[in-house]
Amino acid sequence: MKIIFFLIILSLLIALGFLAAFIWAVRSGQYDDDYTPSVRILFDDKKTDSE
Amino acid sequence: MSRIEQFSYDNAIVKKFAYATALWGVVGMLVGLWAAIELIWPAANLNTAMTTFGRIRPLHTNAAIFAFVGNGIFMGVYYSLQRLLKARMFSDLLSNIHFWGWQLIIVAAAVTLPLGITSAHEYAELEWPIDIAIALIWVVFGLNMFGTILKRREQHLYVAIWFYIATWVTVTMLHIGNNIELPVSFLKSYPVFAGVQDALVQWWYGHNAVAFFLTTPYLGLMYYFLPKAANRPVYSYKLSIIHFWALIFIYIWAGPHHLLYTSLPDWAQSLGMVFSLMLIAPSWGGMLNGLLTLRGAWDRVRTDPVLKFMVVAVTAYGMATLEGPMLSIKSVNAISHYTDWTIAHVHIGTLGWNGFLTFGILYYLIPRMFNTKLYSTKLANNHFWIGTLGILFYAIPLYWAGWTQSLMWKEFLPEGILKYTNFLETVTQILPMYRMRALGGSLYLVGVFIMIYNIIKTVKSGQFVANEPAEAPALEVAAKHTGEHWHRWIERRPVQMLVVSLIAVIIGGLVEIFPMMLVDDNVPKIEAVQPYTPLELQGRDLYIREGCLGCHSQMVRPFRSETARYGDYSKSGEFIYDRPFLWGSKRTGPDLHREGGLRNDAWHFNHMYDPRSTSPGSIMPPYPWLFRRDLDVSSTPAKIRTLRKLGTPYPEGYDQQAIDDLQKQAKGIAETLRTQGVELEGLENKEIVALIAYLQRLGTDIKPKPQAGQ
Numbered sequence: 001m002k003i004i005f006f007l008i009i010l011s012l013l014i015a016l017g018f019l020a021a022f023i024w025a026v027r028s029g030q031y032d033d034d035y036t037p038s039v040r041i042l043f044d045d046k047k048t049d050s051e
Numbered sequence: 052m053s054r055i056e057q058f059s060y061d062n063a064i065v066k067k068f069a070y071a072t073a074l075w076g077v078v079g080m081l082v083g084l085w086a087a088i089e090l091i092w093p094a095a096n097l098n099t100a101m102t103t104f105g106r107i108r109p110l111h112t113n114a115a116i117f118a119f120v121g122n123g124i125f126m127g128v129y130y131s132l133q134r135l136l137k138a139r140m141f142s143d144l145l146s147n148i149h150f151w152g153w154q155l156i157i158v159a160a161a162v163t164l165p166l167g168i169t170s171a172h173e174y175a176e177l178e179w180p181i182d183i184a185i186a187l188i189w190v191v192f193g194l195n196m197f198g199t200i201l202k203r204r205e206q207h208l209y210v211a212i213w214f215y216i217a218t219w220v221t222v223t224m225l226h227i228g229n230n231i232e233l234p235v236s237f238l239k240s241y242p243v244f245a246g247v248q249d250a251l252v253q254w255w256y257g258h259n260a261v262a263f264f265l266t267t268p269y270l271g272l273m274y275y276f277l278p279k280a281a282n283r284p285v286y287s288y289k290l291s292i293i294h295f296w297a298l299i300f301i302y303i304w305a306g307p308h309h310l311l312y313t314s315l316p317d318w319a320q321s322l323g324m325v326f327s328l329m330l331i332a333p334s335w336g337g338m339l340n341g342l343l344t345l346r347g348a349w350d351r352v353r354t355d356p357v358l359k360f361m362v363v364a365v366t367a368y369g370m371a372t373l374e375g376p377m378l379s380i381k382s383v384n385a386i387s388h389y390t391d392w393t394i395a396h397v398h399i400g401t402l403g404w405n406g407f408l409t410f411g412i413l414y415y416l417i418p419r420m421f422n423t424k425l426y427s428t429k430l431a432n433n434h435f436w437i438g439t440l441g442i443l444f445y446a447i448p449l450y451w452a453g454w455t456q457s458l459m460w461k462e463f464l465p466e467g468i469l470k471y472t473n474f475l476e477t478v479t480q481i482l483p484m485y486r487m488r489a490l491g492g493s494l495y496l497v498g499v500f501i502m503i504y505n506i507i508k509t510v511k512s513g514q515f516v517a518n519e520p521a522e523a524p525a526l527e528v529a530a531k532h533t534g535e536h537w538h539r540w541i542e543r544r545p546v547q548m549l550v551v552s553l554i555a556v557i558i559g560g561l562v563e564i565f566p567m568m569l570v571d572d573n574v575p576k577i578e579a580v581q582p583y584t585p586l587e588l589q590g591r592d593l594y595i596r597e598g599c600l601g602c603h604s605q606m607v608r609p610f611r612s613e614t615a616r617y618g619d620y621s622k623s624g625e626f627i628y629d630r631p632f633l634w635g636s637k638r639t640g641p642d643l644h645r646e647g648g649l650r651n652d653a654w655h656f657n658h659m660y661d662p663r664s665t666s667p668g669s670i671m672p673p674y675p676w677l678f679r680r681d682l683d684v685s686s687t688p689a690k691i692r693t694l695r696k697l698g699t700p701y702p703e704g705y706d707q708q709a710i711d712d713l714q715k716q717a718k719g720i721a722e723t724l725r726t727q728g729v730e731l732e733g734l735e736n737k738e739i740v741a742l743i744a745y746l747q748r749l750g751t752d753i754k755p756k757p758q759a760g761q
Contacts, residue, residue: 003248004319007228007255011303014224018217018299030207031292037207038284038291041135041275 056204056525059518060133062420064146066515068126069413069420071154073503075122076409078161079114080496086111087489090639091482093662093672100676101165105598109176110164115401116174118157120265123409125153125192127272128215130416132199135209135275137523141198145191152188156181167596168238171631172253174260175229179240182230189226193219204523210291214271217299221263229256235693236686239592243697246626247314250634254309262302265400266368269408270294273341273365276412280357286343290336297333301326308379311388312608313634314623320381327379334372341365356431360411363439367403371396386461389604389638391481392453395446402442402495410434410502417506421513430505438498444491452484461612469615474641479668577624580752582699583745585687585713586720590745592690593738594633597674602639605749618645618750625752628699640671647751652720653727655743677739678731682717684710720744 025031088095089104096103133140140146159181163169169176177185196219200212229252232240242249278285285291307315307323342365345352352358374396378387387393418425425431459477462470471477583591594600607613609620621644626632657664660678662671688706695701714735720743721735734740 003244003251004316007251007306010224010228011255014221014303015300017220018296021216022296025208025213033207034289034292035284037209038278038288041209042278042282042284044134 054525055522057522058139059520061140061143061146062519063517064140064150065126065130065416066420067150068122068129069416072119072122072126072409073413073506075114075118075157076499079111079119080499082107082114083111084489084492084496087492089672090670091485091489093670096672098675103672105601106165106167108598108601109169110161112174113160113164113176116264120405121153124268127276127412128268131211131272131275132196132215135205135212136199136203137205138199138203141195141202145195149188149191149195152191156184156188169595169598170232170240171595171600171633172229173257173636175256178238179232179234180237186226189223204526206526210295211271211275213295214267218263218268221259225256225259225263229253233693233697235689241630241693241697246629246632247623249630249632250310251315255306258306258309259303265405269405270337272408272412276415277341277344277361280361280415281345281348283344283348286340286346290340294333294337294340301329301333305330311381311384313606314621324379324381327376331373331376335369338365338369356428356435357411357414359435360407364404364407364411367399367407371400371404385610386457387453390453390457391449393637395449395453398445402445407438413502413506417509421510421515423509423513426505426508426512430501434498434501437494441491441495441498444494445488448484448487452481456481469612475666475668478670577622577753580625580627582628582701583748584716585691585709586716586741586744587748588690589682589687589713590741593742594745600633600635602637603643604635604638605642605644606634607642607644617642630694630697643749645750647747647749651727652723652743652747653729655746656724656729656739659739659742677742678737680738681736682738682741684713687713716744
């Protein structure tokens, strides 16, 4: 049943990858603002016809 | 101030994926309906090998998952990613390679699966050349997505994008992990792992394919399209972030819940169960977040079909993700496993969650891309109601069927013997439910046809905007240390450094440990367990080709009701030469692990030729082609060589002797059949003889050999 260690290590690897991504996200300020992104997606950036 | 940049969104690629989604949706559901009809009316297979249940069942699952939902994912991702990042896709060329490559893969699947070319790993049935093609196209998709992320004009990565990233990363790993196989020929391979190990890898994949192909990408789509359709921000963005990270860290560990009460070690089963139960929290967090987004807008749900579809989709997500953990509890699983309960459960997920969200997105996207209004809201509402009714008619009868059958399997008389000794009684009992299910599936499909009509009409009334103009300020780049070596960057970040080095160490460790443990695990644990003879091996590959495992398990669980019905429970050491493992996941027919020696050869002969001649009322299809076709013995040496490479202890040079041995054994069986009154010209060369050899071998290693001519 050593395969299970293979799977656990592989899964841990992925988990660690995501942990790194999480740390990056927090540190680079991705989550500093946890409200405006939800509103911002509602505004479509249609090109203005002013020109 | 940043400069305002003008660019355009690529709608053409979204349109392509949208059309493909609708097209493959119809194909996948039609095949599903066909399979459902075969279960109540076996003659619906047209007496043809290619259209028999065992072969079209994987066709249905692959079409529904990878063609319908797959294209649905790409449609939604290509639309939302561009808008969330305020950037056109990284490369139009990659987008198109991705699209056409994926469709070609689907066509390859639609050709090979009916031909019986399958690796027998559920939801990963495609053979190795197609596996490689999938990996390549998946990488193209990844390049395109990450390229777009890198050239984005929006610093913040909206939560949907995180879901897409997780999907890509994890599916890559799963796909590779579950397809480590050694080719025998162009379209045949054997997996590197055998028996219990193969089973564990497969269900680690199978579970996570549901998690990371049917769930995470669709959650990303939910977090984009639901707020857009409702024109309200998601209820709690903070909760969505927690939802994502919690889900990602828990999901990957729950795979063993597919193997409860099998030969998998107990502690691994418990681990899978615990993590499955933990999954309720993030899943329900996500569901509530979706539903609460509509607070104050529920009046619009009454009229807007897009929102209707999405509300039911999110509700189905919540139901399926509560049910899933419940089914992972061992005592519940003891009842539900191998029954139609599982089928009902997955269809709540696919028909409700994936299907309805896809329909909602299609109704949202098509009018916008064609700069028009939906042709008919009324038709869309009709689609909604017919579809909902279809789901109910599909799922409720199957829940009923699952319970009924399981209880019948387990019922004992006061004398201590099984009440329903004949498995068939438990099948005929639930046939009315199967009929209802086919009705439910038909309703659902009618809804889809209505949608397609509606979409065609909408498309005709509008003008397609292939390149949607947009503008956004360029992303302000933080001051860079120009000319700096990348390593200096990482050195200033101790945590990242630690993580990166840890990963490097683990990869190194894996490379060392891995070959060693493979060798170690191939040492037989039960002395009586022997490799398959060449004829049995060929018969086993026929069993795989015909998809027998779609309806028959090979795993007797350690329950009194099962050992009384089938015989001694299955031990992990019995499967060490099983490449691939064939435990199955559904018992439409009885378990076959102790089938060997139970009945005589002639019974199997007659049963395979006409199942109803030996088992009146059976819904198993006949397999007349096994009696017409000669067994292809030429592949035997290559198969023996491949298995030897993987560690099956055939003597050296046995591949040269294998065909002789095969023919000798075939003659013996043909002889026995003749004495039992079977007449067929060239009997010893026919495929059926190999299949009988395999069936008579099943599970006999650790019990006394049957008496000849019993």
